[in-house]
Amino acid sequence: MNRVYNFGAGPAMLPTSVMEQAQKDFLDWNGMGCSVIEISHRSKEFDALVTETDELLREVAGLPDDFEILYIHGGAQLQFAAVPLNLLGLNPAHKAAYLETGNFAGLAxxxxxxxxxxxxxxxxxxxxxxxxxxxxxxxxxADTSYVHLTSNNTIFGTRWNEFPDTGDIPLVADMTSELLSRRLNFDQFGVIFAGLQKNLGPSGMAVVLVRKNLIGKALEQTPSLLNYKTYADAHSMPNTINTFAVYMMNLMLKWLKDQGGVDAIEKVNAQKAELLYNLIDSNDFFIGTADKAHRSHMNVTFNLANSDLDKQFVAEAEAAGLYALKGHRKVGGIRASIYNAMPLAGCEALAEFMKQFAAKHG
Incomplete structure (x- = not known):
């Protein structure tokens, strides 16, 4: 088997050990003689899996008991509607403030x-x-119901290094591209949501961490399957949950725990990012696109000084086993997404390729 280093922005690479465990379990999960995607979401076995996943997430993230964990269909973008529907009713003025730092913040x-x-x-x-x-x-x-931000911007390669103190106004954070990549102070937030497809598993589902005292305030017109109370009352199973996504998230949390948890992975993530940024800054062949004070540790974006070489860079990188490095069309250039599952060796291989490419074409 020839596995590449996958720098795709998402769906993103998962640890090989997690993929192998899923492969091993696929036809016979927990000795049941059937797959986890074949059993009822109402079964005691699956309910135990969801409960274990809750407990793992609380442990690994350091999530306080006053937060509810919800697993919701539709990925992060469905939460762009769910958040206002659930939180605007916190104040009769139905006001919200958005901090716009990129494409997904704008869509929200x-x-x-x-x-x-x-x-x-x-x-x-x-x-x-x-x-x-x-x-x-x-x-x-003062009558603002909530403030929304996107903590890490995958397209533009920036992140909030420090989060604003919004006081009594709940802070909502879309953390799709970095949840569990760094330690958080949950006291700062009212709601955190994330699509699974970066650090938590496959695409198609979101995990929503919502302070319990914010549940039950949804606008009257809120559809039941967008209402956080519906999920909180039914342990996230008001209808058939994405059973495979929960199973994969469970494996990802166990893998992260085995790596030493969030604190350990945060150090590795910083090391990976520093390796690439140092190379970009030390060579005029490459030009970083994000302000140095706000650079992401998940998405390293840069241009080649000679943009005519972009396609050749991406093609030669792929031939060398470095997959999906093309930058987003809104920025162009190159983007290396280095989420939790990307090993340091992958960034070292990319850095070596960049040096060789610059020496050849500089």
Whole structure:
């Protein structure tokens, strides 16, 4: 078997050991003589799996008991509607403030505008989202229901290194591309959500971490399967849950625990990112696209000084076993997504390829 180093932004690579375990279990899970995707989501065996997954997530993330864990269909983008539907009702003014730092933050804001009075409290659009904008929480209206941000911007390669203190106004964070990649202080947040397809498993489902006192305040028109209370009351199973995604998330959490947990993986992630950024900064053949103060540890974005070489770089990299390095069309250039499952060896291989390519074409 010839496995490449997969730098795709998502669906992203998973650890080989996790994939092998899934392969081993696929036809006969837990000695039941059938697959986990064939058993009832109402069975005691599957309910035990969900409960174990809850417990693993609380342990690995350090998630307090006052947060509910919800597993919801539709990935992160469905939460762009679910968040305003569930939280705008916290205040009669139905106001929300969005911090716009890239494509997905913009999509979330546009969706929320369908349901209430939404403002852009800060944006870095004027510099093509290459930085995190300044934001003063004291400028928020007191009747704001919540503040929304995207913690890491996969397309533009930026992240919030520090999160704003919004006081009594709940802070909502889309952490699709970095949940469990660094330690969080959950006291800062009201809701955190993430699609699974970066650090948590396959695509198609989101995990939502919501403070329990924010549940049950949904707008009257909220569909039942977008209402957080519906999921909280039914242990995330008001209808048939994505059973395979929960199973894969369970394996991913066990893998992360075996790596030493979030604190250990955060150190490795910093080492991987530093390796690539140091190379970019030390060689005028490459040009980083994100402001140095706001660089992502999950998505390293850069251009070649000679953009005519972009296609050749991507093609030669793929031939060398370095897959999916083409940058997003909104930025161009090159993007290396180095989520938790990307080993340090993968970044070392990319760095060596970059050196050789620069020497050959510089």
């Amino acid at each position: 804001r546009k969706e929320a505008q369908r349901f209430g009075n939404v403002t852009v409290a800060a944006t870095s659009e004027d510099t093509n989202f290459n930085r995190i904008p300044d934001f003063d929480p004291s400028t928020l209206d």
